[in-house]
Every structure is written in structure tokens, then in C-alpha cells.
Amino acid sequence: MKNKAAVIDMGTNTFHLLMVALGEGGFETLYKEKVPVKIGQGGIQQNLILPDAQKRALHTLHHFQQLIRGEEIEPVFAFATSAVRNAENGSSFVKLIRQQTGIAVQVIDGEREAELIYKGIRMSGCLDSGNALMMDIGGGSVEFIVGNKDTIHWKGSFEIGGQRMLDRFHYHDPISREETDKLYQYLSQELHPLLAAIREFRPSQLVGASGTFDTLTDIYLASRQEKKRREVHRHRLPIDAFYEISDRLIQLPKKERLEIPGMIPMRVDMIVVASCLIRYILRQIDSQDMLCSTYSLKEGALAEILEGVGVNSDLTVGIGE
Template sequence: MKKKAAVIDMGTNTFHLLMVALDEKGFETLYKEKVPVKIGQGGINQNLILPDAQKRALHTLDHFKHLIRGEHIDQVFAFATSAVRNAENGDVFVQKIHQQTGFTVQVIDGDREAELIYKGIRMSGCLDDSNALMMDIGGGSVEFIIGNRHETYWKGSFEIGGQRMLDLFHHQDPMSQEDRTNLTEYLSQHLKPLLVAIRQYQPKQLVGASGTFDTLTDIFIASTEEIKNRAIHKHLLPLKAFYEISDRLIQLNKEERLQIPGMISMRVDMIVVASCLIRYILRQLDSGDLLCSTYSLKEGVLAEIMEQADRNQDVTVNTLE
């Protein structure tokens, strides 16, 4: 018999809700929603969650709580990542969430975040026996994992997420050449451990998870006048198409980017710096076309739940009162 569960991913830019019915063999999505809460806006580089951001977060979590109750789900897994784990007022914010919504939020470190992202990507079918470099571009941090469908060899979390890069380098719109050059130098300094790992493990495939990669895939598919099959969780993005899309994003301002078929408003700001990051990473690899996984942290949580159920282990849950 399938059990119901809900996963809440409190990202720096976007809050995700995923409600499922699952057993050890798989899961059925009952409902999912994403909301551009932007808890890092205005304060992320000062390690603060500002009052307006807290209000947006609490309003969204209250909305999620009503949806979860409406589906009669009492097993809730809530996670917070970069913005909350680095905020000086993060602990107080988590306590406030529990007081107002009943959710017990697990604030996870970068290694744990990368581990869950890997498990989600693996479940999408994007991995095979050869080594791949996996990346997930969040608003606060970016996670990188090197491994294959059997195991991981290296993982790292870097506090260079989209909101941070946006605040530091996207001073003009369209983004100036000077800002793009400064961003590249910044990445070269901050990603040295990743560059060492790439030389050591020599991954040939770049696999991007959700977020920015979903939007890039949507833009590419829209350009072919096809309809994206939401039942497929692994999408190919030709390298030539990526560079064409990225060139276009860099050259346009916000209003012009919003007119691109496949673009969604919650990605329109960060997608420029995110595409610059992807370009930088591709230059470090001898990679073919991009693979894009629609699965990431949320689905990694479900993969763990199913693994634990298969081993008859107790699963740590947050039970709503």
C-alpha cells in the first residue's frame, strides 16, 4: 500500500512543495508547486534573512500547510539550504517557522545537500557507468558532484549561487563585459577545489539539475516548436543550442528576456549569471551535449525514503499536529 508524504525544499530563491504517494518501488506525484520566495533577496551577502523575506516565507509555508492538510498528509520533510544555514538569524527564523506553521525544518549543510541532489539525479536516469560532473545552481550555493550511477567520488558545495552572483556582478542590464570578466575571475578563485577534482576524475558529461537547467531546456524545446513531455525526467540540450541561448540571454535586458518562449519570470534575473557559470564549467570539461535532470534534492529525499522503507528502517518525519 502506498503512503503519502510531502517534501518542502526551502531554497534561497524558490520554495518547492512536492506531495506524493510512494512505496519502495517508486512514487506518484499528487501535486507540486514552486514559489519565488527569494529569502536571500537584499540580505544574502550580509548573511541575513530580512523581515520582508521572512514574511514571504511564512506566508508561503502557511499556504503549503493548507495544501498538505487538504491531501491528508501527515509525513512532512522540510529542508532549508544555503540562505538559512549561513544567516546569522537563521536559527531564530527556523524557530519562528515551527511556531507559526508546525513544520520542523532540517537545516542541512552543503555536503548533505549535494548527497540528496546526487540521489535525485541518479533516479532521473541521467547517469551511466562513466563519470559525470553534476551541478545544481541554487540561489545561495552551487553543488557539484562527480560520480556515476554506482557511486560518488567527490562532492562540493560553494556559496556562489545565483542570488549572490546577481548581487555582486549583474550591475547593468544587459550585463556588461566588465562584470562578466569579473565574474569569471571570481569563479576561477572560488572553484579551485572543483578544478582539481575535474583533473583527477576526468568527468566527460555535464549533468545539470532542475532550476536553471529546466528553464534552458524549456527555451530549447520551445525553439523547436515541440511540447515538453513532463513524464520524461532526462532531457538532452545540444551544446550548440546552449551557447546560442546563452549568447542571447547575455545580450538582452530583462523585458526582452521575458519575451523568450519558454522563459518563466522567476528565472529571468538569475539565468544570466547562471548561464555564465555553466559556460565557465563547460570550458573545464571535454563534454558533449548537456544532460538536464528534472529531479534534484526533493526527489533525492524520496529516493532515501524508498531505500529506508525497503530496508524496513524507520524514517525520521515531521508530523503535523
């Protein structure tokens, strides 16, 4: 494996860096890191990236830049999603990033984001010939895809991400019954296109990608005194186990949620509303368990690089001086 590449996913809550060596039909992870930048914090409801959030973002991207240089990686694929694409100052922020770090950021729409997530999930081995409902809960948006290992039947992106739900519905600690009821009512109103797609294509499996689903898997494995293996990218979470975990997340205050084995501080707030969203989705499909993919957008981008399609030279940029 001689060729190398780096992918940066600038999510609303978390920035991810993945550096790999590319080989015949696959890749080897050289290094990966995630940082809770929270660029949507404080400004997401006003469609702004606030100055403090910009400072955190630039600091993290400078850090990523140094790591990429250290590995002597030239092609860098950087993607920005919900918070940046919806921000009134998103374009100026992207220009500032290029000026200060040399990183050219591709701001992608929700449809493109869903496509990359699908390709990442497919690479994880979570899909077969049956129709599945895939979801990735970001801080700003949530992407849903209905499809199988061969094709996408339907995809959609909804601006109902964890930070947005948190700001709008989670005021008490723990979250109140009134707040969860309002959240479920809101989801019923916002997700009509998804519900129509579920009725049409009848997915029988729920597949969650990365983020919240990683943490749910960690909590489940910790409860069984098992450790997650780096080489495994597909985890099965029984529905009963999910509801048991979700009940605790909803009922416990933050201090006690932090003490749950497998919990990480960067997820402790958003995971409450995210678990409510998953509960709502599970009511819509007849899934006996949940599959959790450790692969998502970043790996989807790598899948396209390996295929030689989609991610092209227009998105490839070296790190500037």
C-alpha cells in the same frame, strides 16, 4: 500506492513543495508547486533573512501546510539550504516556522545537500557507468558532484549561487563585458577544489539539475516547437544550442529576455549569471552535450525514503494544528 509523503525544499530563491504517493520502488506525484519566495533577497550578502523575506516565507509555508493537510499527509520532510544555514538569524527563523506552522525544518549543510541532489539525479536516469560532473545552481549555493550511477567520487558546495552572483556582478542591463570578466575571474579563484576534482576524475558528461537547467530545456524545446512531457525526467541539450541560448541571455535586456519563449519571470534575472557559470564549467570538461535532470534534492529525499535510509524519523514531522 497508499503511503504518502511531502517534501519541502526551502531554497534561497524558490520554495518547492512535492506531495507524492509512495509505492514499491517508486512514487506517484500527487501535486507539486514552486514559489519564488526569494528569502535571500536584500540580506544574503549580510547573512541575514530580512523581515519581508520572513513574511513571504511564512505565508508560503502556511499555504503549503493547507495543501498537505488537504491530502491528509502526515510525514513531512522539510529542508533549508544556503540562505538559512548561513544566516545569523537562521536558527530563530527555523524556530518561528515551527511555532507558526508546525513544520520542523532540517537545516542541512552543503555536503548533505550535494548527496541528496546526486540521489535525485541518479533516480532521473541521467547517469551511467561513465563519470559525470553534476551541478545544481541554487540562489545561495552551487553544488557539484563527480560520480556515476554507482558512486560519488567527489562532492562540494560553494557559496556562489545565483542571488549572490547577481548581487555581486550584475549591475547593468544587459550585463556588461566587464561584469562577466570579473565573474569569470571570481569563479577561477573560488572553484579550485572543483577544478582539481575534474583533473583527477575526468568527467566527460555535464548533468544539470532542476532550476536553471529546467528553464534552459524549456527554451530549447520551445525553439523546436516541442513541449516538455511530464513523464520525461532526462533531457538532452546540445552544447551549440546552449551557447546560442546563453548568448541571447547575456546580450538582451530583461524586457526582451522575458519575451523568449520558454522563459519564466522567476528565472529571468538569475539565469544570466547562471548561464555564465555554466559556460565557465563547460570550458573545463569535454562534453558534447548537456543532460538536464528534472529531479534534484526533493527527489533525492524521496529516494532515501524509498530505500529506508538517510532520511529517518528524526526528520519526519506531522503538520501541527
